[in-house]
Amino acid sequence: MEGGFFSGQLLIAMPGISDPRFERALILICAHDHDHAMGLALNSPVEGLTVPDLLEKLGVEATIQLPPDLVLMGGPVELDRGFVLHTADYQGEHSLEVGAGVALTATREALEAMASHNAAPRKSLLALGYAGWGAGQLEEEIKQNVWLTCEPDDGLIFDHDYERKWTRALAKLGVDPERLSTMAGRA
Secondary structure: OEOOEOOOOEEEEOOOOOOHHHOOOEEEEEEEOOOEEEEEEOOOEEEEEEHHHHHHHOOOOOOOOOOOOEEEEOOOEEEEEEEEEEEOOOOOOOOEEEEOOEEEEOOHHHHHHHOOOOOOOOOEEEEEEEEEEEOOHHHHHHHOOOEEEEOOOHHHHHOOOHHHHHHHHHHHOOOOHHHOOOOOOOO
16 A cells, blocks of 8 residues: 555455445455545456457457456446456556556557457456545545455456455455454454
8 A cells, every 4th residue: 555545455345335236346446546546346247248249349350369258347437438457568558557567448449459469468357337436435434344455466356266256355364254244343
């Protein structure tokens, strides 16, 4: 955490989160400053919508055989907007360095790079929508034990084991989800 902000960190939803859209969510914070925070959920696939299908619908021609990776639901805000989260070996003109060798690009150029053998990032995912917080909102939610935070790794960000990502993130902190309470408290 740099300067009191959580850019590049993972948020792990605590049991009992009041918003069912974030139940068992694992979110990578892509941008965070005094005015806002923005992140992408990493474990909420859109059933039946693959990256190749979406790229075809958008008229992006693939020059490589794309794996049938599922598109993710990045969060409930601006569901018609797409984001490519990728390894930093690819840098587009408008890429935002997230941290830990990961960048975010929200342009057609990034979609074309995903579909090309010449420019494709080593690893990438495509998400629709994002999770957003206003000034001070994320910090307050963390104080209220709505979220735990941890360092990301490639597996938690890019692998396709969506069902177990939340549990694996907790395990990274040494936390057994069976021992978590839905009640918040202070010691």
